[in-house]
Amino acid sequence: MKKIAANMVLALVGVTLVMLLWATLSQTVAKDLPSPLKTWEESKVYVLQPFDKRGEMDQGILRMAGYSLFRVAKGFLLAVLIGTPLGFLLGASNLFYKMFDPTIQVLRPISPLAWLPLGLVLFRQSEPAALFTIALCSMWPTVINTMQGVRAMPQDYHNVARVLRLSAWKRLTKVWLPATLPFMFTGYRLSLGLAWLVIVAAEMLTGTPGVGGFLWHGRNTTA
Amino acid sequence: MPFIEMHDVGKSFGAREVLAGVNFSMEEGEFVSIVGASASGKTTLLKIVSGLLEPGCGQVTMAGESVTGFSSQAAIVFQNYSLLPWLSALENVRLAVEAAFPSYSRARQDEHSERYLKMVGLGGALARRPSQLSGGMRQRVAIARAFAVEPRVMFLDEPFGALDALTRATLQQELARMCSEAGRPVTALMITNNVDEAILLSDRILTLSRGPSASLSPAVPIDLPRPRATDLLFHDEQAVRIRGRLAGFLAAGSRPRFGAPTNAAFSRGVSKSNVPVEA
């Protein structure tokens, strides 16, 4: 208990020091940087009425965060829905692996936002384009981890499935899925992290309401 | 026509010839053991005869038909249990029962699986996962799973190889009891590296010479009455003689070139402990 209190005090001291540094910087070298006080005054309307909606880009911060979260969830879900079966196929079929792995290795390192123009061309609207970008960028850890999970499955389990003469469905649900589940979840966690990284940038570029759109709007409307 | 037959079977992995000129046959209702040193090709042989591995050359037939894959009438017990760790003991057996008896109702599949687990003394551990079971108990589950599908033939690959001597002896007796209580003659082909285990369980024993290019010796019949107690190995004249003879086969087959002296335990043929071939 004492230890937790001490830690909290230390954390508060840290925050105070950073605030002081911020204030000093805005007074001295970086005159364009608003001071902490000014920042609070400008933004308190968004923070104190977090769910208000006054206009498309003029909404409370939690409402904006909600839009972003919802968009991330949709994009991530799309990534999981496409990435998991793709990873399974790559891991299970050598033919499939040899056919598509080179393409995937080329597509995977493409910078996230490079997909956005393609999305806009394909869908003509910013919302589906943003989802497309999130899904395509965050899919790869899911694909790769699922694939490795399937490949790493011990020969024993293959043998069991074979000698028990399990049906394809039983093989999938009782052997393959449980054996690869830990790998899949590692992939999902990494994918979710990526999706959250991409969302802010995607919203900034498409100007859709959300955390990224809010930041961009803020930058454009303050002098 | 014999139930299972191997004719001039050979198998190589790359340039390494593991088996060469293997001939073998067994009848339905027989319990046959193949004894061999480790890495002599025993597992390879069993995989070929059970249809898990294709032979490089030669033919394998079961019930008159060429073996092309693992038969629906067969069951196998692996050395390393091969249970699925995310399923309980009961679910592991059930999975095999569901596949073998799809026409049974759920309740009947449950009851059937439970019966076989009780037979190996695991009636109180039905819900436990493999990680919560000892090595001996895991192998019991694997044996229950093999018996539960009521196979026409059972393949056993060093079923007790991973167990300590005491557990091993208990499970040997248990397997013998399961076979005698099955209500019909059990057809089984067991691979082992333990001469005593083979004598206790088999009707007939063959030895696999040490590889490369291993092949089978002629069979030694075991006419000892059942049930066979462990001390039979030390007191029964026939058992002692067979022990000596098999140990001799193995020692001859495994003697290094240039005539290094054979292990004393083999030539005496009798010792108070089980004689693992690698010793």
Ligand SMILES: Nc1ncnc2c1ncn2[C@@H]1O[C@H](COP(=O)(O)OP(=O)(O)O)[C@@H](O)[C@H]1O
């Ligand atoms: N899939 C494989 N690929 C290459 N070599 C193998 C393979 N399986 C077995 N071997 C080799 O064949 C020999 C016999 O193996 P195995 O049949 O497992 O022996 P045992 O069961 O008698 O210990 C060993 O030297 C092993 O390294």
Ligand SMILES: [Mg+2]
């Ligand atoms: Mg082996």
